[in-house]
Amino acid sequence: MIELDDVSIHAGEFSLSGISMQVPRGHYAVLMGRTGRGKTTILESICGLRKITSGRILIDGVDVTTWLPGDRQIGYVPQDLALFPTLTVAQHLAFALRLRKRPQSEIDERISQLAEVLGIMRLLGRKVDALSGGESQRVALGRALSFRPAVLLLDEPLSALDESTRAEMHELLKRVKKTTGVTTLHVTHSNEEAEVLADQRFELNDGVVTEG
Amino acid sequence: MRLMSEPVNASSSPTFRRRSDTPFFLVMGGISACFIILIVLLLAADVVFTSPSDFIDALRKPEIQAAFRLTILSCSAAAVLSLWVATPLGYLLSRYRFPGRWLVDTLVDIPIVLPPLVLGLSLLILFHLPIFGWELEAWLRDSVGFPVTYQWPAVVLAQFSVACAFAVRTMRVTFDQIDPRAEDVARTLGCTRGQAFMQIALPQAWRGMIAATTIAWARALGEFGPILVFAGATRMRTEVLSTTVFLELSIGQLNAAVAVSLLMVAMAVVVLLILRVLGTGLNA
Numbered sequence: 455m456i457e458l459d460d461v462s463i464h465a466g467e468f469s470l471s472g473i474s475m476q477v478p479r480g481h482y483a484v485l486m487g488r489t490g491r492g493k494t495t496i497l498e499s500i501c502g503l504r505k506i507t508s509g510r511i512l513i514d515g516v517d518v519t520t521w522l523p524g525d526r527q528i529g530y531v532p533q534d535l536a537l538f539p540t541l542t543v544a545q546h547l548a549f550a551l552r553l554r555k556r557p558q559s560e561i562d563e564r565i566s567q568l569a570e571v572l573g574i575m576r577l578l579g580r581k582v583d584a585l586s587g588g589e590s591q592r593v594a595l596g597r598a599l600s601f602r603p604a605v606l607l608l609d610e611p612l613s614a615l616d617e618s619t620r621a622e623m624h625e626l627l628k629r630v631k632k633t634t635g636v637t638t639l640h641v642t643h644s645n646e647e648a649e650v651l652a653d654q655r656f657e658l659n660d661g662v663v664t665e666g
Numbered sequence: 667m668r669l670m671s672e673p674v675n676a677s678s679s680p681t682f683r684r685r686s687d688t689p690f691f692l693v694m695g696g697i698s699a700c701f702i703i704l705i706v707l708l709l710a711a712d713v714v715f716t717s718p719s720d721f722i723d724a725l726r727k728p729e730i731q732a733a734f735r736l737t738i739l740s741c742s743a744a745a746v747l748s749l750w751v752a753t754p755l756g757y758l759l760s761r762y763r764f765p766g767r768w769l770v771d772t773l774v775d776i777p778i779v780l781p782p783l784v785l786g787l788s789l790l791i792l793f794h795l796p797i798f799g800w801e802l803e804a805w806l807r808d809s810v811g812f813p814v815t816y817q818w819p820a821v822v823l824a825q826f827s828v829a830c831a832f833a834v835r836t837m838r839v840t841f842d843q844i845d846p847r848a849e850d851v852a853r854t855l856g857c858t859r860g861q862a863f864m865q866i867a868l869p870q871a872w873r874g875m876i877a878a879t880t881i882a883w884a885r886a887l888g889e890f891g892p893i894l895v896f897a898g899a900t901r902m903r904t905e906v907l908s909t910t911v912f913l914e915l916s917i918g919q920l921n922a923a924v925a926v927s928l929l930m931v932a933m934a935v936v937v938l939l940i941l942r943v944l945g946t947g948l949n950a
Contacts, residue, residue, distance in 0.1 A: 501854045523853040524861075530854040536847035540869040549865075553856040601856065 455479045456500065456605055456639055458663075461509030465495045470661045471508075477654060479514065482631050482638045484648040487658030493641040494533065496658070497607045500639070501528045514604050524553075529598030529636070533609040535590050537582040543593050544569075544578040550601035568596045571629065588619040592626070599634065608640040612647060624650050709931060716924045724925035733905040734929070736818065740906060741886040744825035748833035748882035749875060756837025756878075757863065761846060777831040782891025785827060789896040790815065820897035821904055825886035832885050833878040840874025841867065873944055880944075884937045887930065 455478055462471040470492045477483040487493050498504040500511055502523030511519050518526045538546060547565045556564075569575045572592040577585065582593060591611060598606060611627075612620045628651065631638065640651060648655055657664050724730055758764075759771060777785060793803040793815050807813040814820050848870075849862040857865065890908040897904040899913055907930050914923035 503850050503854065522858065523850075524856040524858055526854070528854055530851060532847060532851060534845075534847055536845065536851045538848050538852070538866055540866075549852070550855040553861065597851075597855065 455512070455514050456483075456637055457510075457512040457515075458496075458500070459510040459512065461496075461499065461511065462507045463492070463495055463499050463504065464507050465492070465504065468492060468661075470495065473509070473661075473663050475656055475663050475665070477637055477639055479637050480635045481653045482640065482651055483654040483656060484652035485639060485641045485656045485658060485663070486643060486645075486648060488643060491658050492661065493658055494609055496663075497530070497532075497609050497639065497641055500605075501530045501607055502526050527601070527604045529601070529603035529606045531591075531594045531598045531606075531608045531611050533611075533613070535594040537585075537590060537593060537597075539581075539583060541582070542578070543574060543580050543582065543585075546582070546593050546597045547578075547600050549597060554601060564600060568600060571633065572596045572626065587615050588623065591615065591623060595626075595630070599630065599636070602634070603636065606636045606638045608638065610642055611640070612642070612644070627651055712924050712928050712931070716921060716928060720921040721925045721928065724922040725929070727922070729901045729905065730907075730910055730922070730926060732902045733907050733910045733926075736821065736904075737887065737906040737908075740818065740821045740825055741883050743822045744829050744886040745833075745879045745883040747822070747826050748830040749837075749879045751830050752833035752837040752878050752882075753868075753871070753875065755834050756839075757841050757867065759834070759838050760841035774831055774834050777828045778835075782828070782889070783895060786824060786892030786895030789820075789824060789827065789892060793896075815896065816898045816900065816904060818897070818904060821893050821906060824892035824896045825889045827892065828889060829882035829885040833882040836878040836881055837871070837874055840871050840878070843874075844870045876944055877941060880937050880940050884934060887933060887937075 455476065457477075458473050458475045461473045463469065463473075473496065475483075485493055485496065495504060499506050502518070502521060506519065509519075510517050513526060513528065538549070541549065544565055547568050548561045551561045551564060565578065566575070569578055572595060574589065574592050574596065577589060577593070582590065585593065591614075595608075595611070608627075612623050615623060624647070627640075630636070631651070640647070642648065655666055657666050725734075755774070759767065759774075780788075793806075794801060803813070803815050812819065814823065844867060849857075849859075849866050852862040852866045853859065888908065889906075890912065893899075893904070893906060893909060894912070899905055899909045901913065905913065907926055910926045911923045911930075914920075914926065
């Protein structure tokens, strides 16, 4: 479960205050709103990359407001993907598990499992600089899901993709939703995405989040 | 329409005039060439002045061989130390906005702008300043058993003081060019800031690290003033190649001085070539 309780954030040119929202465990929520309104800021606050000025953030009932990002167990796919230029696709999928010191056999098993679901089996040995938009997107998603996070945050994951790749990614996200049941908050400005994927819809307008 | 059908007035007809870009290239190229020719002439004069036998004679001198060895060792030590300091400092300056950052940023540049002799004098004073009867040099010599002033460590420290400032600049530019977002995402995946630095930022910075080491090495090679003041110019003990040139000149051995100068030119060229080959874009 993701819970924001009266959260205020000041980020440079704008500020958000009194934001409260709840995404129950296993739900797929979509947060909509026009560009530049602070959707990304909200995601960054949830995963701990941005400090909030007041309020509380709870993940599965645990108050993680002051926790380091790495302790929150949140899978984050940023809009720019931010893949690691020096690592291969397989190393991306293994990264979070290596940090958690999981045994190699478990890591190998998880890599092939993810690569299978995401359809990136043939890319495993490749560096990330030669990947297409859709392929990069899948790698970023796999990296975020690798450690079976409590929560998945997606920041406009499909905005840079062409029409047919986007349709494929819709299917993939639906499959992820069904197979993993991870609580997801997906930021977008596309109505179509919201209709295809959302169990729950939030709208960010003038610094206020409303459920609709 | 009327305007179009009017006979073309002689005064409004376009005047055809062929112009040339030659003066532009002549002026710009001429001014640029002055500097290039000056450098080439300097090197050519050295080469013409010395003969291969002078060069070999000079390199056979035990004092010059000792100076060559000390130069290679002290420059390498100064360069490695510089990299160790410049990597974390460059990273902090590049990634964080902390109180007093502008002050740190300015202080780092001081060894670059300070006259070399002043830097050497400052080092000398620092090591011999009595603080309530305690003196750094005396403590290092008597308690630690590691005297610095007028010994080889003074050479390394004098070289390091300037070389490190250049290495910090290079490492800062290196980290500025690396997208911090990947480190952010690594932190959400479970990294602490330290792990994100070691596992994500550092592997991307290797070119910059080699460039920083090379620049620091080259700066250390050219260091002279601070070494003269802080380490002295004792033959076979604290003599590096730049001091050799000075010492040989002062005893009228112009041939040996020029031969050693050429040796240093060759070493500098090797360093510049390494930078070019790496293509770091940091060698400007």
